Amino acid sequence: MVVLQRLWQDRGAKIALFIIGLYLLLGICAPLITPYTPTAVNIQNKFAGMSFAHWLGTDHLGRDILTRLIYAIRPSLMLVLAALLCAVVIGMILGFIAGYFGRWIDTILMRACDVMLSFPTYVMTLALIGVLGIGLESIFVAFIITRWAWFCRIIRTSVMQYRDSDDVKFARAIGLSHTRIIMTHILPLTLADIAVISSSSMVSMILQISGFSFIGLGVKAPTAEWGMMMNEARKVMFSHPELMFAPGIAIIIIVLAFNFLSDAI
Template identity: 40%
Template sequence: MQEPQIAAPSAPRSEDRPLLSGRPGWMKAAGRLRQNKKAMVGFWMVSVFILVAVFAKWIAPYDPLEQNMDMLLKPPSFHYLLGTDEYGRDILSRMMYGAQISLMIGIVGMLVSLILGMALGTISGYFGGAADMIIMRIMDILMAFPGFLLALAIVSVLGPGMTNLMIAIGIFSVPSFARICRSSVLSLNQKEFIEAAKSMGSGHMRIIFNHVLPNSLAPMIVLSSLRIATAILSASGLSFLGMGAQPPTPEWGMMLNTGREFLRSAPHISLIPGLAIMYVVLGFNLLGDGLRDALDPKMKL
C-alpha cells in the first residue's frame, strides 16, 4: 500500500505578495528607479531644489528684504548674478528664500491631502456600504470643480495668506488621494492574507494599520510626488493673483506678478521666477513618473 503523497504548499503568486514587503521589495524598486534615466534627472533636479531651500540662509549673498534704491532694475551682473528688482533687492537671494516657501507649501499641502485622502479612502474601501456611498459622493462633488478654481474659492472664503493657501492646496487634492486609496483597499480586501487576518479574529484597526495601509503605500508615494508639483504650481498661481503670499514675502508667484509691469525694461524680474517654477514642476513630474514605473511590479526595464 502506497503512502499518500502530500503536495508541497505552493509559493504565493507575485500578484498576492505585498508590493514593498521588506527590504528586498524596496531594493528592487530602487534598482528599477536607478535604471530610469528620466527619473534620475528628475531626482537630481529635485535634490538641487531641496538643497537650495534648506541652505538658503547660508548661501544667499544678500538679505532678500534689503532694499537698495541706487540699484533699481539692474540686469544680471557680477555683484547681482540675477539682477535686482524694482526696489533694488537681489533677485538671486529672493529666489533662494522663495524656494523655502515653495517647498513648505508643496510638502504641507501634500501631507494634508495625503492624510485626509488616505483616511477617507480607507474607510470608504474597507467598510463599504453607506460610508462608501457618502464619502465617494462628496469626492465626486469636489472633483466636479477644477482644482485651481476650488482652491481659489477656498482662499477667497478664508482670506489671503500662507496658512489659508496651504489649507486650500491640501483640500483640493483630497479627492485624488481618496479615490486611489479606495481602489487599492478594494483590491486588497480580496487578498488571502486579509481574509486570513479576519478569520484569526484581528480587529478592524489592526488589519487596517498592519496590512491595508502598508500595502497601499506604493500608489500614494507616486501620487504624492506628483501632487507636490501641482501644489507648488497652484500656490504660485494663487500668489500671482494676490490670494497667496503677501508682500514683501519672496514667493515665486508673487515675484512673477510684480514683474509684469517691467516686462519691457527689465524682463528678468518675471523671467527668472517663471523658469524656476517650470524647473521644479518638471523635476517632480519626472521623478513621479519614474516612481510609478519603479513601484509597478509588472514593469521590466
C-alpha cells in the first residue's frame, strides 16, 4: 500500500504507468486497431511516404510501418514482461526459502547463485541463444535462466532483514505456519524492493532483445520487432531516416517510462 500511495502521489510515476499501460493495450489489441497485417508485402508500394493510408509510411517491402511498430510491442515488451515475471517468481520462491530458513539450504542456493552470477549476463544470454537456436522461445528461456539468480540474491537479502523482527518472532511464538508468516509478515515488506529491481531489469531486457534482434540473433523475420526494424532500416538510414526513427523512438519512450517508474518506487 505504501508503494501504491507513493506512486499515486508522484506525477512522473503516473505518466510512466500511463505510457506502459498504453503500450500493453496497443500490443494486446493490435489486430483490432491496425488496418494491415505486419507481414503483408506490397513491393509496388515500398518506401511510400507518410499519408492517410500509411501514417508512418512503408518499408522496403511495402509493409506498413505503424502496423509493424504496434505488433512489435508483443516480442519487445510483452515477451520480456512474461520472462521477467517467471524469473521473479522463481527468484522469489528460492530467495524466500534461502533468506527465511537459512542454514544449509541458504548455502546451497547462494552457491548456485554465485555460479550463475559469475558469468556476464550478455555473454551467457548469447551462449544460450547459440545452444537453443535463434527465436522467441530461446530468448524467453535465456532471460529466465540469466535473471532468476539475481532476483533470488536480492530478495534473500531483503528477507533476512525482516525474519528476526518482533512481528515475525511473535508470529512464531503463537504458532503460525512458516507459509503464513512469510505471506503475511515478510512478503509485503519486500514488495518495494522487488518492484524496484523488476522495473530496472525490464529496461536492460528490452534493450537486450532489441540489440540481439538488431544484430540478427533475436527475433526471426518476418516477425515485427523494434531491433529488427532498425536493422532493416540501417541500409537506407540516410535516404529514409524515418524508418529508423520510429522504432528507435518507441524504445526510448518505453525505457524512459520504466526508468521513471523505478525512480518513483
